[in-house]
Amino acid sequence: MTPKKVRKSALRKPAAKAARRARAIPVKKARAAAGPAPRGEGLPLLRRLSEACGVSGDETAVREIIREALKGKIKTSKVDALGNLLVTCRTRGKPRMRVMVAAHMDEVGMVLMQAGSDGLWKFETVGGVNEQALPGKPVWIGKNRTPGVIGVKPVHLTEKDECEHPIKKDALTIDIGAKDKEGATAALKAGDRAAFATAFHAERGVILGKALDDRLGVAALIELALDPPPGIELVAAFTTQEEIGLRGAQVAAYALNPKAAFVLDTTPAADMPMWDGGENTAYNTKLGGGPAIYIFDRGTISDARLVRLLRDAAGKRGVPYQIRQPGSGGTDAGAIHLARAGIPSVSVSIPCRSLHGPVSTARLSDWRAVIALVRGALEDLGRRGLP
16 A cells, blocks of 8 residues: 655654654543543542441431432432432433332441440441451541541560461450540440541542442442433432341332332452462452443342343443352342332442452442443333333
């Protein structure tokens, strides 16, 4: 093929300008791979949700952030007896069917039980906390976010045999610096929740923060509620107490009585390199691989029609996805699909590393792709209905 003639003016372009052009190419590709930009607050909203304290049974702070984000942009909302926030979105066109999309507001954490004469608080864990990660971690406690730390004996005072065994949770206490029981109970009371005191960070497309399970799902659901697809009546359920037994979802599904349900959650990404440097072939999901569609888990066999709907929607729109490999764990779908006479349900999750600990890791591209995938599936559902 004959090469094109190059104009002399093009040859004289400054090197700096050419370099800027070269640098712009990967940025554009990276944005395209991450999916469309969110229509709501995006990362600032994710930050607020992640840093809010919402241990199971006390999700108030998270719920208020959601209500503020949706204020004036939805049809109706109400808070039920268990603290679920149930939202009916504005409908465009005549709705073909009512569809529920759920994400849980609560996070794992601790609850204060008893203050000792030394001013230290005994506590219990709430949900499946990684107890090995507890010693020495800072926490926020109660509505005023009182700072504390899960105390651990300094290494200077630790005997050799103590270092050879994991520290048991019952040997730990939360220290707020009180000198005695009176000082400890003046600031806090038994029943106050304690959450990990972790700042949110987002850089180079990577998200780090506490409670990404399931504030990532909550943020995605807010985006969907702000721009519901036509042809369906979208009801959004921001549920409570998922981490201790899917309790909020059970009553939410009964109240909303949808024809189909999608659950937005996170799932562990067991994708770290092997200890010997070999290929990891035992992963269940991978960061950067896109949303994880569930075929089944411990509590649910996903409706095959909804799985097919998601896979078709991804294919038509070029959204990357992965199939979550079998393993332990479950989502609110475990309660939703059993409500009333049965509700066709499916879960879609964002892969995360180090879940149920002080800090987790996720990819912004996976979060954006979840929004794009579920929105696409809802659009198709509004056009055709459930086969």
